[in-house]
Amino acid sequence: MTNEAYLAPMSLALEGKADAPVEQITPGWLSGWFLKSFVEPSPNAKKVPAPGKIRPTSEVSAAVIERFLANNKACRELIVRARSKDVNRIRFWNPLVPGIRFTVGVGFEIIASHEQRHLLQAERVKGSPNFPGRNEEFTVLRTELPPGEN
Secondary structure (H helix, E strand, O other): OHHHHHHHHHHHHHOOOOOOOOOOOOOOHHHHHHHHHHHOOOOOOOOOOOOHHHOOOOOOOOOHHHHHHHHHHHHHHHHHHHOOOOOOOOEEEOOOOOOOEEEHHHHHHHHHHHHHHHHHHHHHHHHOOOOOOHHHHHHHHHHHOOOOOO
């Protein structure tokens, strides 16, 4: 849902902008602080509730993976469009934090860090003792290993 919220205004911000590619994304002090404090996976990140627009529901359908993959594809397509632009100067209004503008480059950083955070959450859930099939998979793996290599 974060990708959906960010990609549309970032795409609009790129429209009609002259080509001026940059080597790397360089966040300013405010956006750097925002990334470190709220987005990047870190034990130091501030815990705040998700904005209403992207607040997860209590039930998640199996279609979430298709939506996730479609959003990743849309993000990759936008990155291709943006690679010839100065993403450190082109700004868009943050769709989740009213009154704040970020550069398109920082928008990409937010999306990437946010997805990394979700992938780390998925790894923790998958590694939990109550994850469905975890014990069965472990048993299968142990039976396939040669003796003495468990």
